[in-house]
Amino acid sequence: MPLRHSGICKLGITVSKKFGKAHLRNYFKRIVREAFRHIRHELPSCQIIVLPKTHKHMPIFAELLQDFLHQVPEGLSKLTKK
Template sequence: MQNQKRPGHPEAPPSQGPSTPVGLGLPQSARLLKRPQFLECYSHGKRVTSPGFLMFVVPRDGKGRLGVAVSKKIGRACQRNRLKRLIREAYRRHRNLFTGWDVVIVPKRGIDCTRIHQFLVDEELVLLATRAKDRRSCRSHHM
């Protein structure tokens, strides 16, 4: 016998906090996911540096893809995850600068995860893309 005062299947309570934005982020097709993809960038890619990051770039037909590699020597897991989110967001904002490249971004050891913010990451990614394009054009003129 069922209790008459309580409904059989209560509805879930409304969730708290902000709802997840739809359509933001990078689709799987825009990310490097497998180890061989990363190794390809490390071994055949051009290396470009900025004060806080190291970037490996491999030319590719079509849209570019992003890989992020953060060493365990950089902060705790929550700090590394935050840094990865900041890098992915900066890449998403400036994706047009990376068209035609597979890119792996590696934060340098001395980076301060607790003080870095989105503006700085955006600035450094734009600098890296500019340096990579300059290297690309210099090489094509010398051939």
């Protein structure tokens, strides 16, 4: 979701209990926040909401960096076309 007045990109993470036990939920949130922190300055002004469904494949840090760098600009371009 693009932001109009702010010059920063914001992150929201919601992980339900269906994802797994508390240590898995906390680990997921921790690596997502760290990946976001590393690339925050490269992203346009936006709000990113992360809602994982299951932990069948727990992403590693490098995968999250690539996902943020490729999917966020792609998602924003789809929003601005409407």
